[in-house]
Amino acid sequence: MKVQLQTYGCQMNKLDTALVSSALKAAGFGLTDGVKEADVVLINTCSVREHAEQRVLSHLGHLKHIKESRPELVVGVIGCMAQRLGRQLLEDKTVDIVCGPGQIPQIVTLVREALDGKKKTLSITEKIRQKPDKDNALDNFESAYGIEDKEIPGQAFVRVMRGCDKFCSYCVVPYVRGVEVSRPLKVIIEQIKRLAGNGVKQVTLLGQRVNAYKYSAGEKIFCLVDLLSMASEINGIEWIRFVTSFPSKEFFDEILQAMATLPKVCNYLHLPAQSGSDRILQAMNRGYSCNEYLELLNRARAVVPAIAIAGDFIVGFPGEMEEDFQATVGLVKKARYKNCFIFKYSPRPGTNADKKLEDDIPAEIKKKRNIELLDIQNKISEGLSRQFLNKTVEVLVEGPSKKSHLNRRDSEMDSTSSPHNKPQLAGRTATDYIVVFNGPQTLAGQFAKVKITKTSALTLFGELNQ
Ligand code: 5AD
Ligand code: SF4
Numbered sequence: 198m199k200v201q202l203q204t205y206g207c208q209m210n211k212l213d214t215a216l217v218s219s220a221l222k223a224a225g226f227g228l229t230d231g232v233k234e235a236d237v238v239l240i241n242t243c244s245v246r247e248h249a250e251q252r253v254l255s256h257l258g259h260l261k262h263i264k265e266s267r268p269e270l271v272v273g274v275i276g277c278m279a280q281r282l283g284r285q286l287l288e289d290k291t292v293d294i295v296c297g298p299g300q301i302p303q304i305v306t307l308v309r310e311a312l313d314g315k316k317k318t319l320s321i322t323e324k325i326r327q328k329p330d331k332d333n334a335l336d337n338f339e340s341a342y343g344i345e346d347k348e349i350p351g352q353a354f355v356r357v358m359r360g361c362d363k364f365c366s367y368c369v370v371p372y373v374r375g376v377e378v379s380r381p382l383k384v385i386i387e388q389i390k391r392l393a394g395n396g397v398k399q400v401t402l403l404g405q406r407v408n409a410y411k412y413s414a415g416e417k418i419f420c421l422v423d424l425l426s427m428a429s430e431i432n433g434i435e436w437i438r439f440v441t442s443f444p445s446k447e448f449f450d451e452i453l454q455a456m457a458t459l460p461k462v463c464n465y466l467h468l469p470a471q472s473g474s475d476r477i478l479q480a481m482n483r484g485y486s487c488n489e490y491l492e493l494l495n496r497a498r499a500v501v502p503a504i505a506i507a508g509d510f511i512v513g514f515p516g517e518m519e520e521d522f523q524a525t526v527g528l529v530k531k532a533r534y535k536n537c538f539i540f541k542y543s544p545r546p547g548t549n550a551d552k553k554l555e556d557d558i559p560a561e562i563k564k565k566r567n568i569e570l571l572d573i574q575n576k577i578s579e580g581l582s583r584q585f586l587n588k589t590v591e592v593l594v595e596g597p598s599k600k601s602h603l604n605r606r607d608s609e610m611d612s613t614s615s616p617h618n619k620p621q622l623a624g625r626t627a628t629d630y631i632v633v634f635n636g637p638q639t640l641a642g643q644f645a646k647v648k649i650t651k652t653s654a655l656t657l658f659g660e661l662n663q
Pocket of ligand 1: 245246367368369469471509510511540541542543544545
């Protein structure tokens with residue numbers, strides 16, 4: 198039996214898909230990229246913006262047609278949309294399985310049941326904001342799988358926290374991923390040791406607020422710094438990253454100190470600000486002001502001068518006046534991010550912003566602000582990238598460059614480039630810069646030194662140092 202797995206959304210979802218695919222493989226299922234050969238299609242979904250949900254719904258529409266000629270095809274929806282919409286999704290004739298993020302350990306059973314009897318099954322958390330019982334199913338599932346299935350050779354993601362308790366007013370995560378829980382330190386470290394034993398060189402620690410990791414064992418309370426220093430001692434692990442950080446003072450200086458002193462901890466911080474307007478930040482329930490946020494950036498740069506910082510912003514939040522947006526522009530200019538992810542506000546059912554505030558910024562204004570902010574950030578990114586020109590950087594090679602348009606643009610921009618020197622491999626520096634260069638496929642999963650010969654806002658191009 199063959200399963201096709203499709204993923205929408207964030208790193209958490211990619212990790213869940215990797216866990217599910219390992220579990221299915223271990224149970225004897227094959228995986229396929231094409232729906233034609235698939236007996237089962239599983240879609241891992243995202244609810245963070247309406248657009249992400251719409252893409253899934255149109256995908257289901259496409260599968261509906263396929264099912265008309267192949268009614269035996271099993272279709273499962275897993276992840277955040279499954280948790281959010283539950284029964285409503287199951288009412289869709291196309292859908293056989295609805296399985297929330299907390300139920301993925303059951304996925305093999307659910308798929309087998311669907312294949313056997315074709316009965317529809319719903320498996321989600323009924324009371325998502327109730328603190329989960331000490332049920333180790335998820336943790337065991339997490340630790341047991343995902344070692345063999347690494348999408349990028351030499352790299353692995355390790356969840357250190359689940360859920361979120363922050364309740365930013367626009368955000369659906371606390372309602373679909375549930376109560377914030379830090380995984381036991383020992384379990385995480387054991388998992389990283391096993392990954393290292395399997396050839397993993399880089400681990401990325403994942404959490405919605407990874408810098409808030411807190412686990413008590415007896416008298417002692419462990420935090421992210423403990424994870425970073427213990428992971429640093431594991432032979433074979435060369436680079437350690439962590440995402441995403443929440444702008445808060447708690448542990449902030451300690452984490453920066455760890456970054457400055459532990460050579461394996463990458464000098465990279467993803468620290469979403471969301472807005473530069475204090476009024477909007479308050480309405481978002483973020484708990485800091487623009488100046489407090491900037492103060493964190495100053496501290497980061499004072500302790501770790503080489504640090505690269507990435508940000509997230511939402512434009513067009515309810516009530517965002519032009520002056521609020523200009524405050525965001527001001528923050529972006531001061532922050533000098535390496536790159537920014539910019540999103541148009543999307544009301545999410547059940548969140549406080551959706552319940553209490555009208556989505557009153559017209560779509561075209563959201564779009565205009567999005568473009569304006571991206572343009573400003575692009576110029577900053579271009580300037581920062583240019584500093585790498587003629588320098589040699591160390592990269593961890595991921596594999597063939599997926600974005601073929603980069604190659605195309607490269608040859609368009611540079612008429613002297615022959616097909617021979619077109620970039621082929623992509624990797625990242627410790628500071629998360631994407632580096633594209635020509636080199637043998639065997640370098641995937643290895644470290645390489647690349648001399649940068651050309652730069653753009655988001656990509657450095659170079660030549661392999663032989
Ligand atoms: N609308 C738009 N963007 C959102 N994000 C989270 N919720 C929403 C929403 N309702 C963005 C935030 C967050 C990123 C993962 O997605 O910027 O950091
Ligand atoms: Fe959402 Fe805020 Fe939690 Fe991040 S910290 S997942 S934006 S509620």
